[in-house]
Amino acid sequence: MSTTPFDHYARGHHDHDHAHDHDHDDHQQPNPANEHDNGPPGEYEIMSRAMQELLEAKGIISAEQVRKRMELFDEEFPYRGAQVVARAWVDAAFKTRLIADGRAACAEMGALLEAERLIAVENTPDVHNIIVCTLCSCYPRALLGMPPTWYKSRNYRSRVVFEPRAVLREFGTELPDNVTVRVHDSNADMRYLVVPMRPAGTEGWSEEKLAGLISRDMLVGVTVPRVPV
Ligand code: FE
Numbered sequence: 001m002s003t004t005p006f007d008h009y010a011r012g013h014h015d016h017d018h019a020h021d022h023d024h025d026d027h028q029q030p031n032p033a034n035e036h037d038n039g040p041p042g043e044y045e046i047m048s049r050a051m052q053e054l055l056e057a058k059g060i061i062s063a064e065q066v067r068k069r070m071e072l073f074d075e076e077f078p079y080r081g082a083q084v085v086a087r088a089w090v091d092a093a094f095k096t097r098l099i100a101d102g103r104a105a106c107a108e109m110g111a112l113l114e115a116e117r118l119i120a121v122e123n124t125p126d127v128h129n130i131i132v133c134t135l136c137s138c139y140p141r142a143l144l145g146m147p148p149t150w151y152k153s154r155n156y157r158s159r160v161v162f163e164p165r166a167v168l169r170e171f172g173t174e175l176p177d178n179v180t181v182r183v184h185d186s187n188a189d190m191r192y193l194v195v196p197m198r199p200a201g202t203e204g205w206s207e208e209k210l211a212g213l214i215s216r217d218m219l220v221g222v223t224v225p226r227v228p229v
Pocket of ligand 1: 187
């Protein structure tokens with residue numbers, strides 16, 4: 001993917017003071033009327049709309065480019081995380097590279113992360129990982145597309161830290177008591193990806209078939225993959 005003025009725009013506000021890549025103002029002034037709560041648009045959303053209109057008026061980007069970019073978020077990006085994890089399941093060397101440097105490993109598969117670091121955290125029989133952004137909605141968009149509404153909700157962001165097992169239960173995920181639950185807090189520079197355990201009964205499956213088992217929620221850590229009976 002080449003870098004164009006549009007790419008820079010689409011990746012958001014990396015250059016502004018608190019370097020977040022989405023539209024909200026939770027960090028400085030908690031405001032119940034922002035995008036997360038379906039209120040009127042926040043300051044950054046208004047700024048980003050104004051910027052888009054200006055770039056269109058100057059002929060730097062077209063509404064068509066914006067639409068195509070948003071389609072990528074909706075159509076292609078959400079599947080890339082599953083492809084990365086399926087590759088890690090079948091290719092031990094790739095998994096080692098993914099754990100060592102997630103950003104570089106994803107780049108091998110053509111996924112350019114929007115943050116400086118991607119930390120891939122592996123679930124094991126003893127440890128289950130969950131991802132949150134307690135401040136807002138930092139999320140590995142290049143791998144999972146746009147974050148779901150529940151991920152951005154105050155309910156999830158505040159509760160998952162204090163009662164992760166209760167939150168997991170609401171997603172239908174019951175973990176044995178001996179499993180340690182680790183909650184990872186994302187931020188502008190650092191995104192996380194959960195690498196779930198490959199389910200038993202998938203021996204010999206192709207990478208593509210394995211990817212079909214993996215959903216977005218599993219890569220955030222709120223559910224776990226199972227082989228359909
Ligand atoms: Fe955030």
